[in-house]
Amino acid sequence: MAEPWEDDELEGPVRKFMYVNRRAPYGTIYALESLEVVLIAAAFEQDVTLVFMDDGVYQIKKDQNTDAIGVKNFSPTYRALEGYDVEKLYVEKESLASRGLTTDDLIVPVQLVDKDQLAQLMEEQEVILSF
Amino acid sequence: MSIEVNGKSLEVDEEGYLADLNQWEPEVATIMAREDGTELTDAHWEVINFLREYYEEYQIAPAVRVLTKAIGKKLGKDKGNSKYLYELFPYGPAKQACKYAGLPKPTGCV
Numbered sequence: 727m728a729e730p731w732e733d734d735e736l737e738g739p740v741r742k743f744m745y746v747n748r749r750a751p752y753g754t755i756y757a758l759e760s761l762e763v764v765l766i767a768a769a770f771e772q773d774v775t776l777v778f779m780d781d782g783v784y785q786i787k788k789d790q791n792t793d794a795i796g797v798k799n800f801s802p803t804y805r806a807l808e809g810y811d812v813e814k815l816y817v818e819k820e821s822l823a824s825r826g827l828t829t830d831d832l833i834v835p836v837q838l839v840d841k842d843q844l845a846q847l848m849e850e851q852e853v854i855l856s857f
Numbered sequence: 858m859s860i861e862v863n864g865k866s867l868e869v870d871e872e873g874y875l876a877d878l879n880q881w882e883p884e885v886a887t888i889m890a891r892e893d894g895t896e897l898t899d900a901h902w903e904v905i906n907f908l909r910e911y912y913e914e915y916q917i918a919p920a921v922r923v924l925t926k927a928i929g930k931k932l933g934k935d936k937g938n939s940k941y942l943y944e945l946f947p948y949g950p951a952k953q954a955c956k957y958a959g960l961p962k963p964t965g966c967v
Binding site: 765766768769771798799800802803805806809810 | 916
């Protein structure tokens, strides 16, 4: 039998998962749930892509302060994604611009894409989950 | 469920993880380890302190693969491998060390 430390190479298929985040970070549980399943997929060494569009771009906005609403500010966790080898983060251009934001306002490095490029990325996925 | 630390009763969940991580103090780790039959050494503390810093920065407990890689980066290759961490924390480095550090169970931990 393998020793436990020899067991950390996971076997099984690697699938291309895309998580599309479209809602504000707080007020509903969607953003946090999405982040949790992203971390789980990454822990299982899947090929993970994240998209932020519509109000979802607020999820990765810098300087979030949740004191007044009494919930945990989980935005620092997006910065942990790199350590999980999740490095394909895309933001839909118009969503960002129409909210008066630029990539300088975001806590993680992202690639800006337009709707056509996004459609192309979606075409390449095996599983797409929308939150 | 609860554990007794310095005369205070601290609430823990059914798996022994501290309910409120703000109640953590070093004695929590010492007492939890002793219940598992382990005396903590400097090598254990290095990992426990690393986990507390990781949580402070990212607000999550890392998965074991991520912990191993990050330890390697911070403390050197000879420590950033599963064998070393499993020898220190035989119940699983992420799970057991996170428990001693007062963190929640790592996300994606099975």
